[in-house]
Amino acid sequence: MHILLVASAFNSLTQRIFAELRDRGHTVAAEPVRGDASLREAVRRHAPELVIAPMLKTAIPEDVWSAHTCLIVHPGPPGDRGPSSLDWALQEGAGWWGVTVLQAVAEMDAGPVWASAPFPVPASGKSDVYRGEASDAALEAVLQAVERFASGTYTPRPQDATEHGLRPYLHQDLRRIDWSSEPTEIVLRKLRAADSHPGVLDSFLGGEWYLHGGHPEDRLVGRPGQVLATRCGAICRATADGAVWIPQLRAKRRPGGEKTFKLPAVQALGDRLRDVPELTAELWAPSRHRTWADxxxxxxxxxxxxxxxxxxxxxxxxxxxxxxxxxxxxxxxxxxxxxxxxxxxxxxxxxxxxxxxxxxxxxxxxxxxxxxxxxxxxxxxxxxxxxxxxxxxxxxxxxxxxxxxxxxxxxxxxxxxxxxxxxxxxxxxxxxxxxxxxxxxxxxxxxxxxxxxxxxxxxxxxxxxxxxxxxxxxxxxxxxxxxxxxxxxxxxxxxxxxxxxxxxxxxxxxxxxxxxxxxxxxxxxxxxxxxxAAAPYHALRSAFVRKEQATRTPEYLPDEAEQRSVSEL
Incomplete structure (x- = not known):
């Protein structure tokens, strides 16, 4: 089958689905989508039998989904809807979650279900879970959906939205940490739900920063919110009942300024940490304490x-x-x-x-x-x-x-x-x-x-x-x-x-x-x-860390037929 993957970025999940579908004998093309026009052009150029969107931040226009079967990979169980599905699951401490492959219709995430798969949610950051358990479930559901579509006999089932329903975008007001009252486990949930994007916005040490990553610490204590120590580029901040290690920070973007990007927390804070002690990490340390080292x-x-x-x-x-x-x-x-x-x-x-x-x-x-x-x-x-x-x-x-x-x-x-x-x-x-x-x-x-x-x-x-x-x-x-x-x-x-x-x-x-x-x-x-200074590497690097469109990036990844023609040159 000839399949077109459309995505807002060729991220880890899109790459995995791309590679796994090719392994199974499908011809696969993948296109970055930057709006309706580019999506329409991709579909016109490739004339796919099936369109799959592993990670798409925009809606598929009606003239596309009405003419082609378009399957959306949604990181939530059937009935869940909204742009922050996995974030909500982690912030609320869900033990199990799921991935649903649904058909694109006029209403976002509301189409009939072609396949779904559950997965356990570990005590890890969102990006880790997304590349791990959620990716495994997504691949399982996508392969099942492709098989059902290829059969020509499967009828997707309507969603039942009674269990989860439409959840709002998880904005920063809902992610904010109250260092004075929230215990370590709640702080960790918020940090993990925002890792690696968008981070948790916080103000401390005279600046505004997005916090990225979170690991528990059970021996260091101090005034809630205080930076207690540094280690291997990370900072340790006190919670209401303990502390957490935060490896990375991203400065809040100034109005009219360049996009900012993640850095090791100690590097981002610079001389603001002048009086904060650096704790060494024992390479061969007993595991009876909860702490962090890379x-x-x-x-x-x-x-x-x-x-x-x-x-x-x-x-x-x-x-x-x-x-x-x-x-x-x-x-x-x-x-x-x-x-x-x-x-x-x-x-x-x-x-x-x-x-x-x-x-x-x-x-x-x-x-x-x-x-x-x-x-x-x-x-x-x-x-x-x-x-x-x-x-x-x-x-x-x-x-x-x-x-x-x-x-x-x-x-x-x-x-x-x-x-x-x-x-x-x-x-x-x-x-x-x-x-x-x-x-x-x-x-x-x-x-x-x-x-x-x-x-x-x-x-x-x-x-x-x-x-x-x-x-x-x-x-x-x-x-x-x-x-x-x-x-x-x-x-x-x-x-x-x-x-x-x-x-x-x-x-x-x-x-x-x-x-x-x-x-x-x-x-x-x-x-x-x-x-x-004129080498493409410098512009590509800058665009990559700032998550901007790189002008020197190939416009699209070739499908298998094009790869064969390239390899013959």
Missing amino acids: ISYDEHASVGFLRFSFPSGAMSTDHCRRLLAAYRRACSRPTDVVVLGATRDFFSNGIHLGVIEAAADPAQESWAHIQAMDDLVEAVLTTTDRLVVSALGGNAAAGGAMLALAADEVWCRAGTVLNPHYRLMGLYGSEYWTYTLPRRVGAREAERLTREALPVSAASALRTGLVDRVVACGPEEFSGEVTRLAAGLATSARLHARITEKKAVREREEAAKPLRAYRAEELERMRRTFFD
Whole structure:
């Protein structure tokens, strides 16, 4: 079937549905929609059999939905309506929620239901839930709806709006935190419901900020609303009965000023934190207290687990250097296997474009970032006394995907989407990708992946050799499954033979072409881009962090027929 995806942005869910539908033999095109005219033009150009809107902020015009079956993916159970569905579920503490695929009609979210799927709501931020449990449910519902549509015999059922009904937009007055009276759990609900957009607007330390992210702290206390401490770029603020860690802030936009963007909270606040103490995070800390750190380590038998989780998967120079120090410490332990990755959500998306954009010299900061990323990847590539596993509980892209490929084995959850390319940000790329990517998938496939710059599903990544194992489980179960699988790897009969073989292969490949040669070649291309003020990278980066339309972004992603014609050039 020929399917057109229309979306306000080619976000994580749109990418996953795009990749999964292609895996199942459908021809799929995806178009960003910036208004009725662009939507009409997309439908005219592609003449699809079915239109699906995974994430659309505007209504589909009547002349389109009356002529074509248009399916809307709504992040709420049947009967729920409104633009802030998942936000309300998280802020009200719902234990279960759902995704509904409904047909577009004149009234928003009121069309008949083609499919729906429930999902459990974990104690996580909205963006994490959206990429995890909600994404799993959305894919299940979309695949069922496509199958029912293809049958030509299914009649969608009318909605029953009695249970949930139309909810209003969750505006800032309803999100506002009363620090003087609200306990930690209520504060966390509000923070999680606004992560990563739109954030919770708050006034403190002489400024107005949107708060992004929230994690509990049960040992620090103080006057409600007070900034008690900092750690790894985050701030800790007192609640009525405890405290919360907030990793990121976004300054409120000034009238007539540029759009603002998220930054590590400490960087955003600058010298306003002059008298606030910095608390170190113990790498190997007991878990009996609720607190937050972005890097941690623990061991089970002969397996070391180095866990890291950075907001939006973005890694600044500081993140990379601290993770490298933690990795070196992990490799000093008497283990046979080291597992890298978060317990859930993003593995990594590479360099931190927000920190770069905010720098006094973005070109120099870009250069520092890429050097730090390369140092980290090199450390993984040159580890020859144990096996290293990258465990991807969520998505990975650009340099973050290449960091994963530096490991001996790459395991990912079935819902993971990989974007092993840099082209859409106007970059050639580094992180030793010219060594690791062809080594895994072959030179021809590596060239295709980086040139087409399309998302890759977990199943497709497994078929091409991009990853070694796909773990079919929910986001909350992934960490436990990885622990079990890693224990099996550490006790396998061939473990020490594999380590010996790994060392010999690294020595042969180093003799053929040293890693420093790959790095030098990649960095020379990157240096030219970073220090060229006219390079598209700078405009693309600025548009990306500010969530603006980038004038240099391709107007649309090609469908499969167009991809074939491109690959033949």
